Amino acid sequence: MIPNTTTAIDSENGRRWRPAPALHVSVFLHAAAAVWLAAHLPAWPWVLGVLVANHLALFLAVLWPRGSLLGPNLVRLPASAARRREISLTFDDGPDPELTPRVLDLLDRYQAKASFFCIGEKAAAQPELVKEIARRGHSVENHSYHHHHAFAFFGVSRLRREVDAAQDAVASITGRAPVFFRAPAGFRSPLLDPVLAPRGLRYVSWTRRGFDAVSADPRRILRWLTRGLAAGDVLLMHDNAPVVLAVLPVLLEQLSARGLKAVSLASACADEPGE
Secondary structure, eight states: OOOOOOOOOOTTTOOOOOOOHHHHHHHHHHHHHHHHHHHOGGGHHHHHHHHHHHHHHHHHHHTOTTOOTTSOOBOBOOHHHHHTTEEEEEEEEEOOTTTHHHHHHHHHHTTOOEEEEEOHHHHHHOHHHHHHHHHTTOEEEEOOSSOOTTGGGOOHHHHHHHHHHHHHHHHHHHSSOOOEEOOGGGOOOTTSHHHHGGGTOEEBOOSEEOOTTTOOOHHHHHHHHHTTOOTTBEEEEETTOTTHHHHHHHHHHHHHHTTOEEEOHHHHTTTSOOO
16 A cells, blocks of 8 residues: 655745647647547548557657657756766665665765665665665655556556655655656656656656666676766666676776766756756
8 A cells, every 4th residue: 555645745846847749739639639520520430540549659658768758858967967977877676675785885885876766665664774875875766656567557646646655755764855756667657747747856767778677697788888878878777686786896897987977866967957
């Protein structure tokens, strides 16, 4: 169950929601279809075909994690962070009681900072570990409360409950409410942005990912993470995948050799003008 949430929308930190272009188009098509059918009922097969194509396009947008058709999407860091030669390491699906402490130790060894997109339910079960993540200078962000695989197909009310419960779980532990959100598996609902906007949450995907949740080959994961690596990139890994312990030291060595500095998303975006 999702616990009762008490998070109020912060009107100072929230942003005004503006429907994404894909939603504008979808609403227009549905309105036009209703008007057209009222005057040309025999044309319903053509109208139905247009609406089916529209819903298919929205479905494909859901499955395009790095796209912005459904709302703003932070794929790379701001230009100011890139000029500072910064990149952001992000870790999903934790905290893990066995692996996350070892990830933290590796980051400390290389004086690197990161952002941890924690599952609210796991954070609530490991509050001391979440406090330790924050104490070491990393940011703790929102990855939903339960990490349901069907998250992208929830209605607005259930999306709100998932987002708010995770916000409350992290804020009550660290004293800081998350400011970034990443959907489970990166699949984004067309209804998600109006939930995130008033809560001041920014949606984040990634520039490149290691697929460490599906591959156990450190060399392959490292190739995926470093091919074309540049300042301003956002890298995605998982602190509940054992292979990350083999990948992370080599990755951090390469970042140092390239003159790149690993920082949290909160730090990289701190000087970006508000929306």
